[in-house]
Amino acid sequence: MHTMNKLRASIAGASALVALGAAGAAVAQDVTLEYWVYSDFAQGDALALQQEFIKEFTEQHPGVTINITGKGDDDLTAGQVAGAASGDLPDVFMNAQSVGAQLVEVGALSNLYDQWMAMPQEFRDQFDESALAGCMPKPDELYCLPYTGFGSLLFRNLTVLEKAGIDTSTPPATWDDWFAQMQQVKDAGMYAIPDETLVFNSIAEIYATSGDSSTWGFNWEDRTTRIDPEIMTRVLQKFVDMAPLNSGTSRNDQATKDLFISDQLAFHTVGPWVNPTYEEAAQNSGLKYDFVLIPGDEAGKTGGIRSYEMIGVAPGENQQIAFEFAAFITEKAQMARWATLLARYNANAAAMADPEVAALPLIKVSVDAARGAMDVAAPYFVDSVPSCYNSVVIDYASATADGEYTPEEGAKEMIAELNDCLAE
């Protein structure tokens, strides 16, 4: 079975390379591509591997030079929007799918559909279906190639749990099990969880324990929220219940990581990017931790969100060769190396199924987490989400947790205000 998969993937990879090589041969003149990546992909080992990809591609495409530049999240968006305005866009770039609509609106992203369809079927079949669907607002529009991604995980501090008398050999199977453990941790004098109401993504992670993608995100046709009032009521009740157990810090605060590392915090729901920090702490200071799926309301259901970073290609005279480079770096062989180096999940399902990659514990659990998780702000590439949207969700979640509203009132008011925000 593995041999067949390997063979199929190798054929797909080879076909893709042949297709890319054939198209690349058409590039005779000197071309310089500007390639913008997230800043953490432009340093250390990640940069070295990116440079290796660039070297391999440019060797196959004489005359092509690729300049890689790292930028922070907001700088990527601001630079791409400003670049579209000034006609000085990077040729290939990363960003989050969630800002795709803005980039389409300003003309920073090419519709890659025709080029995509011209690629061999084996190449197209490599990608995770839901990640790819995120790039396609319409059947004949494809604005990105999905790249890295995440499904949120539940990081557990095993020392804290053991001190609280919790058996850590099996992770909590349902929300009720998990909440009971949180209370045990608090009773033992430690913090159970960060304040999940402070950040939009952590609210979404807890919402996903009860809801799913069909009740989250936007109905762009009538500009209303998809949030279900009943589910949100249940979720707000969870925030109320968790309020006395939390550390008061947000999921993203450095202070939260420090509490976890110093054995004062039991659970941290977050993406896999914190793992290098925790891994280092495990080596240096004996942190005992693991990562499991976020439990949902019923056994078998998982919470958490999933989201993908994308590779976009700008319109312009370098568009064809830029697409070829984008296809090259998102192809299985590169994505498998990328995943192995960073131990990070990505949108190339074939790479994730590679036995060497799938054997990595973080990847293994991330694949399951992404499968059961909720899309954080879908559908993408349709319209830009007004900034008031996230603020309203955060405001009502935290105000309800503080007791300013009952969960029913909070859910009702939140949804009404979200609809106003989207309508405006």
Place this chain on the structure above:
Amino acid sequence: MSFRRYLPHYLMIAPFMILFAAFFLYPILSGFYYSFHDWNGVQTPEYIGLGNYEKVLGSRDFSRAMTNLLWYIALTVPLGILAALGLALLVDSFTGRWANFFRNAFFLPVVLPAFLAATIWRWIYAPNFGLLNVVLGWLGMPSVNFLNDTGTMLYALIAVDIWVSAGFNMVIILAGLKNIPSELYEAARLDGANKWQQIVHITLPMLGPVLFFVFTYGLISAMQVFDKPWLLTGSSFASYGGRRNALLFPVMDMMGRAFGGVKFGEAAAYGFLLTVAIVAVTAVMFGLRTWRERR
């Protein structure tokens, strides 16, 4: 004839004027032009008259940002100057190595990158175990969520702002203090004036022009506040201003409209309104000063 005569002068100021025109005048004028257009930064701007101004002035976020700004200015500018004046007087009372030490120590936050300052303060403000809450705990007081409680967020920002800006203002005020002739203090001492009377009757009047500069500069900076609230609230283009927009300020709102919502026409209108407000406040300040000098 006179043009030829002053040609070298014109040539000498030309580099400045060219840069001023390219990087200051042109952006302001083009911003003014785009403020009357529906424009996403790329497509052809569509003229919509005062539509953008109506949208900005009628939005809830604008009212919230302006209310926050007024409170912020009313507190941070005078408190900042008082802190800087206090520090300057303190440092001025030392000589030699200690004077240098304190001057450098108080100036250090000015050179600290904003993200680093914000990270430090996010730690200090952390609920339950942050430095400030640990101290409150020793005093038997409950933990305060400084950066998420809407009742404390503005004051938390002001404290950071004063911490950062006091060093800069202190250096300017200190330079002003050094310029006050020592004979004035000697004469006052001979007349029996105590330290407080010397400060009130000599130091403050002699520091008038310096304090005017510090006040005006502080006012203009405060009107453009952006990086500290942005970083303290962990803002991004998708979500900014902190809980219930308690730390939403005009420049943040403008940036969000431009890069989060790709509404550059609206952002240009916002920017122009802000520019007019800053110019007006500065003009009033200078007008008041001139009027006072003439009296």
